[in-house]
Amino acid sequence: MSIEKAGDLGFTLLEILLVVILLAGSGFYLLIKLPVNFEKQRLAFxxxxxxxxxxxxxxxxxxxxxxxxxxxYCQSGDHHYQIFKQGKMMKNIYLDDGIQFVGQPGDAKGELRFNALGRSAGTTITLKNSLGERKSVVVAPVGMRIREK
Incomplete structure (x- = not known):
């Protein structure tokens, strides 16, 4: 049989400090990394x-x-695009805050047009987030392939 002393029932100061330091380090890491990951996810979305x-x-x-x-449409602070069917607007889609077009996508009028065969002149539309990261959508005129880059 062993008899426990009253001083053996708790944690030492060193153990408590170690746990607090580990929790603070984890919290600091998340505080730094989470906003960056959110921006990357918003751009990908x-x-x-x-x-x-x-x-x-x-x-x-x-x-x-x-x-x-x-x-x-790439005016300052107002980045969105609209989808038209034979000149009639069908959808109006706004980009999330912090996401914007790079340059003027589409042709000289800022337009990407598909004819009845699904063909277009092709273009590359590049999006940028507030961190400066970019993702592009490429519409190939030959082969009619549309992909992300």
Whole structure:
């Protein structure tokens, strides 16, 4: 049989300090890394959403035997794009805060147009987040491939 002393029941100061230091270090790491990861995820989400909207417009042009256009607006602070079916606006999509177009996407008028066969002149649309990271959506004129880069 062993008899425990009253002083053996708690934690030592060193053990408590070690746990506090580990928790503080983990908290600091998360405080630094989480905003960066959120920005990367927002950019990836917006890029994928743009890719899907362009693919949908192309598919609709071929299925309905009409022309569709995606028009890009890059004014300061107001980055969005609209989808048109034979000149009539169908959708208006705004980019998340902090995400913006780089340059003027599309042709000289800021437009990407699909004819009834689903063909276009092709373009590269580049998005940038507040960290300066970029993702692009490439619409190839030959082969009609639309992909992320």
């Amino acid at each position: 917006e890029s994928t959403k743009l890719l899907e909207e362009i693919r949908d417009a192309r598919q609709a042009a071929m299925a309905e035997n009409n022309w569709y256009a995606v028009k890009f």
